Amino acid sequence: MEALEYFFRQLSISDLAVVLFFIGLYGAMTQRSIIKTIMSIGIMDVAAITFFMMSNFEQGARSPVTGTPPEQMADPVPQALMITAIVIGVSVVAMCLAMYMRVVFRYGTADWNILIRRLED
Amino acid sequence: MENLLVPLHMLVLLPVGIGALTFFLPRKAYQAVMLLGSLFVTAAAVQLFITVRWGSEIIQFVAGWPEVVAIKLVADGISAPLVLLAAVFFTSAYIFSTRAGHMDKTFVFLFLMLESALFGIFLSGDLFNIYVVMELSMITIAILIMYKQEKQSVYDAMLYILMNFIAMAFMVMGIAYMYRLTGVLDLMVIEQRLAELPDPRAAVLPYSMIFTAVAVKAAMLPLFSWLPRAHGAPSAPSIVSAVLSGIQVKAGVYLLVRLSIVFSPVIDAQMLFLVLGFLTSVAGFLLAIAQKDIKLILAYHTISQVGLIIMGLNLGSDVAFWGGMYHIINHALFKGLLFLTAGVIIDTYGVRSVKEIRGVFRSMPVIGIAALAGVLGITGAPFFNGSISKYFIQEGIQGNWAEAGLYLINFGTILSFVKYSTILFGSPPRHLQKPRKDPFITVISLAFGAAIFSGGIFGSQAVSLVFGPQYSAAGAMGIEKISIFAATLALGVLVYRYGVLRIEGVLSGVRNFKYNFNQITVLISLFFVLLLGYSYITMG
Numbered sequence: 001m002e003a004l005e006y007f008f009r010q011l012s013i014s015d016l017a018v019v020l021f022f023i024g025l026y027g028a029m030t031q032r033s034i035i036k037t038i039m040s041i042g043i044m045d046v047a048a049i050t051f052f053m054m055s056n057f058e059q060g061a062r063s064p065v066t067g068t069p070p071e072q073m074a075d076p077v078p079q080a081l082m083i084t085a086i087v088i089g090v091s092v093v094a095m096c097l098a099m100y101m102r103v104v105f106r107y108g109t110a111d112w113n114i115l116i117r118r119l120e121d
Numbered sequence: 122m123e124n125l126l127v128p129l130h131m132l133v134l135l136p137v138g139i140g141a142l143t144f145f146l147p148r149k150a151y152q153a154v155m156l157l158g159s160l161f162v163t164a165a166a167v168q169l170f171i172t173v174r175w176g177s178e179i180i181q182f183v184a185g186w187p188e189v190v191a192i193k194l195v196a197d198g199i200s201a202p203l204v205l206l207a208a209v210f211f212t213s214a215y216i217f218s219t220r221a222g223h224m225d226k227t228f229v230f231l232f233l234m235l236e237s238a239l240f241g242i243f244l245s246g247d248l249f250n251i252y253v254v255m256e257l258s259m260i261t262i263a264i265l266i267m268y269k270q271e272k273q274s275v276y277d278a279m280l281y282i283l284m285n286f287i288a289m290a291f292m293v294m295g296i297a298y299m300y301r302l303t304g305v306l307d308l309m310v311i312e313q314r315l316a317e318l319p320d321p322r323a324a325v326l327p328y329s330m331i332f333t334a335v336a337v338k339a340a341m342l343p344l345f346s347w348l349p350r351a352h353g354a355p356s357a358p359s360i361v362s363a364v365l366s367g368i369q370v371k372a373g374v375y376l377l378v379r380l381s382i383v384f385s386p387v388i389d390a391q392m393l394f395l396v397l398g399f400l401t402s403v404a405g406f407l408l409a410i411a412q413k414d415i416k417l418i419l420a421y422h423t424i425s426q427v428g429l430i431i432m433g434l435n436l437g438s439d440v441a442f443w444g445g446m447y448h449i450i451n452h453a454l455f456k457g458l459l460f461l462t463a464g465v466i467i468d469t470y471g472v473r474s475v476k477e478i479r480g481v482f483r484s485m486p487v488i489g490i491a492a493l494a495g496v497l498g499i500t501g502a503p504f505f506n507g508s509i510s511k512y513f514i515q516e517g518i519q520g521n522w523a524e525a526g527l528y529l530i531n532f533g534t535i536l537s538f539v540k541y542s543t544i545l546f547g548s549p550p551r552h553l554q555k556p557r558k559d560p561f562i563t564v565i566s567l568a569f570g571a572a573i574f575s576g577g578i579f580g581s582q583a584v585s586l587v588f589g590p591q592y593s594a595a596g597a598m599g600i601e602k603i604s605i606f607a608a609t610l611a612l613g614v615l616v617y618r619y620g621v622l623r624i625e626g627v628l629s630g631v632r633n634f635k636y637n638f639n640q641i642t643v644l645i646s647l648f649f650v651l652l653l654g655y656s657y658i659t660m661g
Binding site: 030 | 249252253256259260263267273275276278279282283286287289290291293294296297301304306637638639642643646
């Protein structure tokens with residue numbers, strides 16, 4: 001029991017992000033509903049972003065803005081880059097949802113297996 | 122850098138800038154401005170290519186930040202020719218469809234945005250920047266595929282974007298690992314720091330993640346389900362199919378080369394990619410033979426040719442490497458031409474099935490001749506450019522098992538294009554209306570056809586002009602090669618006549634077989650595990 005507690009205590013956010021990434025991948029492999037697939041892939045994307053954010057993490061570092069002494073600053077690169085990645089992720093998910101609406105209206109199903117049988121060609 | 126017409130970052134921004142600017146112009150003016158802008162971009166790309174080819178490679182740090190911190194743009198001996206190819210290709214495709222009905226402002230804007238994104242992929246020397254422009258091209262392509270929203274194009278686009286979204290999630294994860302490991306994103310610095318790693322095994326995980334993403338982009342064996350749907354989508358304008366097959370899929374192959382060089386100090390997976398390239402190629406032509414939609418035949422055949430290019434690039438011999446690079450250009454020329462002419466043929470005949478289209482030669486002589494040049498190029502007929510690059514690739518593997526594989530791929534190519542070229546012969550249906558006269562289509566198709574032919578006649582000169590190294594291509598035009606081609610062609614016709622035509626049941630089974638999305642995701646995961654295992658084991 002103590003060993004388990006020790007194991008959980010030393011888990012970092014990065015480890016959880018990796019687990020979350022593969023949970024998302026599992027969801028994309030198993031869920032037949034399109035909307036759940038989109039959610040799973042969104043989870044993968046967010047997990048990857050979290051993982052990137054936590055790289056070069058230092059306990060007690062302060063935000064990299066003017067006024068902070070350079071030696072106390074957190075690494076600014078992951079934060080700057082991940083803002084871009086978050087924006088990209090949001091727009092891709094938005095586009096996927098828009099396409100999802102189209103497909104559902106057109107074929108009347110949100111299930112990959114049924115959908116594939118209703119395609120025109 | 123001082124003597125460049127436009128600096129590299131401006132070259133990337135220029136097409137999308139032109140697109141945004143002309144958005145506000147009145148309908149009459151925008152086509153002229155767009156054309157001038159495209160020509161200017163082409164001129165800039167030509168000048169960039171000349172500077173790099175006969176000068177030295179150009180490295181530019183965006184916004185004047187020091188190395189390692191700045192976003193780096195690199196134009197070297199591999200990327201400059203591809204930028205030139207993309208610029209010329211986009212401009213000619215644009216001129217080709219000047220009079221097409223779908224060329225409205227939004228479409229042209231997206232089209233130019235795709236050009237910008239591809240320039241970005243070719244010129245980026247920074248891992249994260251590559252990720253951003255890949256996402257940009259992904260979104261743009263998804264919109265272009267479903268632009269007309271006919272039939273199942275929205276489904277095709279959704280499959281494309283979801284598959285690539287998974288790939289890009291892998292890519293971000295891989296970049297994050299890479300950043301942890303090395304602390305930089307600049308490709309050249311990553312390469313140096315990887316060589317100094319205390320334990321090279323740490324690079325295995327980021328390597329597999331990044332290469333899973335790149336393999337999806339390059340449409341390698343189990344991961345190509347998106348490609349025929351995207352490239353051959355019934356509703357996508359043929360100019361989109363041409364650009365996707367001609368240039369965009371090469372961006373994946375280019376990244377494969379670039380990133381293999383970056384990881385070369387620690388991981389060498391050439392053998393794996395050679396085998397995968399061969400399998401991709403075989404699977405591509407087998408599926409192409411089964412199709413009956415002419416655009417889908419071409420789309421599946423792109424997979425086969427990409428497999429061949431990957432084989433050439435990973436053989437580990439110089440002549441095969443440059444043969445593969447030359448095949449990238451050649452494939453852009455003939456597949457682009459074939460898709461553009463296929464679009465015209467479909468518009469005129471109003472049907473897409475290879476069985477219903479007959480007599481293109483008689484109804485549209487110019488298109489027929491151009492399509493024939495494309496077919497001869499892609500099958501590697503002597504005196505056409507495909508024969509030169511295939512000859513170079515073959516030079517690199519003499520006496521290897523892969524040489525037999527190359528003959529097999531050649532045979533498959535010929536077989537599937539025997540099927541395709543049945544649309545050229547015979548007599549056209551009587552009710553066919555007279556096609557519109559369009560000088561733009563005529564000029565561009567003949568120019569592409571001429572480029573294919575001269576790329577074959579002056580094969581070795583073309584390679585040394587574009588890339589630098591000198592190889593003799595005399596063997597490609599020898600008696601031996603010509604007779605081998607004639608024999609393969611005869612065999613192809615016979616097999617088509619007495620084999621392929623009689624197994625329609627099997628073919629329709631193959632044609633109707635589709636993976637659903639969950640199976641595709643499983644394949645991506647399996648590919649990831651395969652790469653992980655392979656690179657871990659070969660590291661020893």
